[in-house]
Amino acid sequence: MFLIHCPYCGEDREEEEFHAAGEAHIARPLDPDACSDEEWGNYLYFRRNPRGLHRELWVHVAGCGKYFNIARDTASYQIHGSYRIGERFTWSDAEDSAAP
Amino acid sequence: MSIDPNYLRANQGFRLADGGRIDRGDPLIFSFAGRRLMGYRGDTLASALLANGVRIVGRSFKYARPRGIVCAGVEEPNAILQIGGREETQTPNVRATEQPLIDGMVTRPVNGWPNADADLMSIFGSLGGALMTPGFYYKTFMFPASRWESYEWFIRRAAGLGKSSKLPDPDRYDHMNHHVDVLVVGAGPTGLAAALAASESGKRVLLIDERSEAGGSLLWSGDADKYAWGEAIDAMLPMQWVANAVRRLDANPQVARLTHTTVTGYHDHNFLTAWERRDDTCAFSGSDTVPGTRQRLHKIRAASVVLATGAHERPLVFANNDLPGCMTASAVSEYIRRYAVIPGNRLVVMTANDGGYRAAFDWKQAGREVVAVIDPRHDPDSSAIQQAREAGITVLTGSALVEARGRKGVTGALVAPINKLATFVTGDTRLLACDTIATSGGWSPAVHLSCHTGSRPVWDDAAIGFVPGPTTERRYAGGSLLGHHALAQCLADGTEIGAQACSVYSDEQREGSIAASVPQVQSSNTTEAAPMALFAVPHPKPSSRAPKQFVDFQNDVTAAGIEQSTREGFESIEHVKRYNALGFGTDQGKTGNVNGMAIVARALGKTLPEVGTTVFRPNYTPVTMGAVGGAHVRELFDPERYTPMHRWHVKAGAEFENVGQWKRPWYYPQGNESMSEAIAREQLATRNGVGILDASTLGKIDIRGPDAREFLARVYTNSWAKLAPGRCRYGLMCGEDGMVMDDGVTACLADDHFHMTTTTGGAAHVLSWLELWQQTEWPELDIFFTSVTDQWATISIAGPNSRALLDELTDDIDLSAEAFGFMDFRTGHVAGIAARVFRISFTGDLSYEINVPAHHGQTVWDALFNCGERYGLTPYGTETMHVLRAEKGFIIVGQDTDGSVTPYDLDHGWAVAGNKPFSFIGKRGMQRSDCTREERKQLVGLKCSDPNTVIPEGAQAVRDPAQPIPMSMVGHVTSSYYSAFLGRSIAMGVIKGGLKRKGEKVYFPLADGRTLEATLCDPVFLDPEGARGKV
Amino acid sequence: MTTTARPPLAHNALGRTASAENAGLTITDHGVTGLLVLRVKPERVELVKAVETVLGVALPGALQSATVDLAVVRWMSPDAWLISLEMTERERIEAALVQALDGHGAVVDVSGGYAHIELSGPSVLEVLKTSTAYDVHPDNFVPGKVVGTTFAKATVLLRALGGGSCEVLVRRSLADYVLLWLDKATTDVGMRYVNNSE
Amino acid sequence: MSVFPKKRRFSGLGLVKQALKHQEGWQRMWRSPAPREHYDIIVVGAGGHGLATAHYLASVHSQAKVAVLEKGWLGGGNTGRNTTIVRSNYLWDEAARLYEHAMKLWEGLSQDLNYNVMFSQRGVMNLGHTLQDMRDIQRRVNANRLNGIDGEVLNARQCKQIVPIMDTSGRTRYPVLGASWQPRAGVARHDAVAWGYARAADARGVDIIQQCEVIDIVVENGCAVGVETRQHGRIRADRIGCVAAGNSGVLASMAGIELPIESHPLQAFVSEPIKPILDTVVMSNAVHGYMSQSDKGDLVIGAGIDSYVGYGQRGSYPVIEHTMQAILELFPCVSRVHMNRQWGGIVDTTPDACPIISKTPIENLFFNCGWGTGGFKATPGSGHVFADLLANGEPNELTAPFALDRFHSGALIDEHGAAGVAH
């Protein structure tokens, strides 16, 4: 069970207080109406789903109610950082080249 | 009990006259397989059985061979018993070696018919033994195919260990959360030293051990001893040192200690679970007193974890090594020293290391005969051997015990000389008469916990075992767990890692600079001979032809079976595990796994590290399901949410419906009314007079901010730009895929202030959906959402008399049609309470939704009833609400939609404003090519040709009922009722191309053989002009 | 017309008002308390200032609370505070806050939406530890600290009070569940229920 | 017609003969061949689906030069860690047809493979706890029957008759209102399925290469031409079919494409073995847990997925805990039984809870994945239809609806609503 740092509460909290909300930084196309079915489908459903470093969106439902991002390794489950919406996070590793 | 205790006491023929950590003043009487026996407080069930000379404790799983107690701790594979005198407390598969003896306890073997001593199945076992090799099932029982089910019936009945109760468990379980700086697992010398060192930091320390008291292996090796291990710690006898350490720890308020508590799982980010056995006395003694909490699961989050879990002794693999009387060497010592129980009279020891000699010394000291110690090492030189010889014990080096003899227990040991590598027998065998065989193949570190988070153990040649591998957790290990068997080393390890573990916070304290002093060991043990890596003992015959050599006792896995599987291509240790069920038992292979791996390595010509281990997973030892569930059972399984008027509904005799976590009144039967009668009555009363519904469960969200309007326009499909204060609007909410997700009415309180309602079940999801968009996508919008679901009691009154009724209770709201029109919203007072009143309708009739602060809900509800009688005020529940709305063709999201329905499919195109400037959520999704197909399933009304027949909900529609199966289906019924008001059945459903096919017929072939016919129609069955609501 | 406000626990399934002798846990039900949710973006400094003037206290930071004569202000989220005050003061303060916010932020009356209870007695720590995974050790959960967390299967706002006591604010509809939970959780230590709502 | 020479066929008599020879005469069930340089078809992943694909490629399509590459040991993925529920009572026509196709193959599988996969048609019960559950059950059972799939709707009393240990008293937090019941459904011995397919495919000349991890897919001019492996370097092939379950996304990214898939941990656990108390499979969406009892006696219990992406073959503890509570809600008598072991798999979930059996934007590269939490039951059918796709290069009637393009057109086959837990 994860111990997750909420960047708003400023504390490490138990996973049970949070919900995972999928891959982070998936921007809504600026002009949806101009998207092809394919572009729209990609936005809706297609994901990087990496084995390794992953930026993802979580929400502190039982706590402050805020959405935020965590940078986590999906293989080791290690969390490398939590950061607020709008902030950026970079791994010291160059390994993260595939990231957006 | 009626039996004379003195008689029972005298029956403990294998109890030593003195010694042991038992309380002879507290005799406990228990039964095993129907026999009454006696033991003492401090005994385990196993030690008490041995004291009474019980040798056979069960029959083996596959071959029904007699089995006895092998170990003294959690690694025990055989002594798995059924406990419980009453049906509701029947507890299967309890390890006798761990279970404290309880007065009045009723115990039985789990297998054996008519009993374990004389099991008839053993006849099959020995006959079938030759056939029932690995893969047996996969290779047979295939013909004829139809017979498999009956074969299986027999297989299932033969399998399984104990039996479950069939009555609900009367006991209570709970959970306890902990946050500590240092968790120390294991209270042997290593763990105690670690806890002592850590406790000096002032940090929070938790020390846990599965045994009934601290001390670990010192419990069987740490008291006065005149042989090689006459050790002292800080000039105290080891067990005195333990007592002293425990005193110091208990005096420290920052230290907590749990005994009889097993750390069962090590999860990510240093989260561990520990299972505490608190109180089994009531359950097992048959007493009727109300029990407290039987077991508790501790959930521990630790900044760092110290593992000091020690090691398990490996029995050697030799022919017939499963005969009762074969034990591990340390178990023999533990029974003698800790419990004052001698498991037999004549002992043969076979050990590949010096430690095994202890069993011989203890045995001799207890005054019994040691026949010989067999040591496979050629000319080892150690104090142990010297002292053994000095004590007159025969030591045969360069030899092996190749086979045990006996039928229901050991009667002899076959011994032979072997080569230096211990790979084959080099000379003639010799039979030694004995009744007990103690073996030690070495020690397997208890790496289990260290592996649970995915870390793989690594082979350590010096330890002759797997030790914990690298991890990303803050985890420290020491002592026997690292293969360090010298007591001084264990204490040094513990002190060091204890200090390290608590210094992770402060940089200046790194690397164990806490000045805890290492307890000093004084020992007379001077020379040690290197242990030998021996696992399976050679036999004059190949293992396929020798008597069975057991590796995993619980699953009857043999050396020959393992070799056969490698021959069949099962080369991965994981395949071997699964093909043989090696390590699959309740002991998870604690004694058998490494031996099994060694046999695989031998068969494949690989090294043990090349073969590797299987994956260790929780649980370390099995945990009751009740403890895992904790107190969240029965009425606490999931919260029940109540509306402010809940108790009134209960008193009014309502039947309730579960909607999400809410309890909603479903209908209110009166007298002997049936459900349909009650609903008909509620419907008619509402349509003709006035009905009242508790709608407090609706989700309610207060939305405020200058950008509220813009936001609503983005998340709803329709337009919000022109909704004036004081007005309400219905909205559909879609996902980005264009599928309907929720609906509800939103009122405009002020230009920048809205009151949104959602479905009961969708409330939480909708709020987080709004937050998601606002927080992550449009943070620039100045707007706030606050859940006010619980703040407002919502009372809906519907029916032609609703205005008159409400008028009685309000002075400051003008209810006239002109002043307060349909879809208007007003604030004012109802029954003296400040209220928000919406004139909206889910029934099609004149209707008001009164919202008052929840703490006044009951007051207003009562006030309505106070003057309601003359209007025929009738409470109605969700079922009537469903009928009333269906008469009007109003949808229920989740019932009439299922995640594959767009607003257009619902013919709700009117609620979609395609020309809004912002491409609202769902707009693009509903325009995808498949979502605009002509022949999509669309919501229509359905009129059954027989007006008295209600088409079942979920009935599937076909156009041609005569077609053969598989039929081509065109849709299904989503809502269907008998409308008492219309005097006929009505239904809605989604039908392919339905909107263009109104007037056509569809058919519903039902499971009961009937085929119903219905005509597609408009879903508004009542008052299509909407006149009733607008009066 | 005079009415009686019903506290959230008034219809609890247990109907428990009696007291157990030597109870390990005492539950004090404060009944209906005036409660306002205040929403304002902390970066809108001028609005925060105005609000603070109304309350007479600075808005507390993460996981903190502030107590003044008038009210207790609890941090809920970076842009949300829960203010408890006398019912009689609620309307006045609500209006003043709305005015201070000048069309931004939000003030929402949630007085009816919560049960407000207090846990005290020798077993509080033990009961909290069986009920929440939050670290309630007094080293961490110091008086005045406010945390949103799970309590059994409900979501609550906990505030540490002096003397090892703890305030629990839970949504009204879940209050009976929480009480039932506490009743079972005190099987070994006993509990006492005190209705302090008038 | 068996592919096995008489000597290698398994039979009761053969067992006796081996017993007389002290089991020394058993032969390998599959070879351990060195890979060739080139294959007509490479199947990546030796789970049940991949092995079944190879078996049917060889037996139905007479494809001889086929290799199955497996990074670990065959059957060690989700095939080796699932709760073995087999049923075909899916809601939507497309799904129902596919799973029923599999069900028919299950019914003769032991004989087809000459390997007893212990397929036990003991029935599967899906409980309903709310009125909406019961509507959904009615809808699904009606659809099943018209699709020719067996199914019945049971009331609570009938449920109790079949499962006496279940609490149907109505006093539970979420009372059992009824269930759907598919008598032909059941369980099978998961490992045996992998082993049986492997043995049969091997006998027909398929190379099963274990300890051979694909680390890259070689794409030339938009066309897949081979794979790079960690242990054996490059192996070329005319067509490549990826059947890697939870690792599908990783393989896709090797080819430079994304899939509508997220890989989540799915956990399960077993009790210690006990005497028979449960003769069927019971599943419940609403309280979220399901349970059966294996022939060995352990209660096999499945959980819901963890909500995050995870490749660790383990999930979080609360999921286990909640599942256990659900099981105790339904079966309060098993509370004193001990839970022995828990584990996790990596399931490839799609937005509509239906598989992807499809061509890809890369020529000659095919995927069979997205079976998520419920693909064991499809193993024979999945292999059968994927073999067809690989052999012909074009989808057939059964596979066409499961192509990738549905995620663009919107023609999803949404099994979420009606089937919920999709095991």
Ligand SMILES: Cc1cc2nc3c(=O)[nH]c(=O)nc-3n(C[C@H](O)[C@H](O)[C@H](O)COP(=O)(O)OP(=O)(O)OC[C@H]3O[C@@H](n4cnc5c(N)ncnc54)[C@H](O)[C@@H]3O)c2cc1C
């Ligand atoms: C806990 C759990 C319970 C389940 N319960 C059920 C159930 O009751 N009923 C049901 O029908 N389904 C169930 N499922 C789902 C079912 O297990 C899977 O859908 C099914 O087994 C998938 O089979 P597969 O052959 O596609 O995948 P797998 O068996 O996972 O095989 C994929 C193989 O690909 C290999 N591989 C991956 N990447 C590479 C690479 N790069 N190179 C080489 N090889 C690679 C893997 O090692 C693996 O062996 C459950 C799943 C889990 C985890």
Ligand SMILES: NC(=O)c1ccc[n+]([C@@H]2O[C@H](COP(=O)([O-])OP(=O)(O)OC[C@H]3O[C@@H](n4cnc5c(N)ncnc54)[C@H](O)[C@@H]3O)[C@@H](O)[C@H]2O)c1
């Ligand atoms: N060759 C030998 O003679 C030999 C071999 C092994 C050990 N020893 C002796 O054993 C001692 C080793 O000390 P140690 O402290 O490392 O080990 P230990 O075996 O003394 O103590 C380990 C303790 O951890 C407990 N434990 C293990 N797993 C647990 C779990 N999951 N949850 C709760 N408790 C758990 C055990 O019950 C035990 O009490 C030394 O005194 C050493 O001399 C000697």
Ligand SMILES: Cc1cc2nc3c(=O)[nH]c(=O)nc-3n(C[C@H](O)[C@H](O)[C@H](O)COP(=O)(O)O)c2cc1C
């Ligand atoms: C249906 C089924 C039944 C199982 N029964 C047992 C069992 O009785 N004992 C056991 O130790 N493991 C059992 N397992 C679990 C396996 O030991 C193992 O945990 C699982 O296959 C996952 O592999 P891994 O743990 O090696 O990663 C069972 C697995 C399945 C799928």
Ligand SMILES: [Zn+2]
């Ligand atoms: Zn937070």
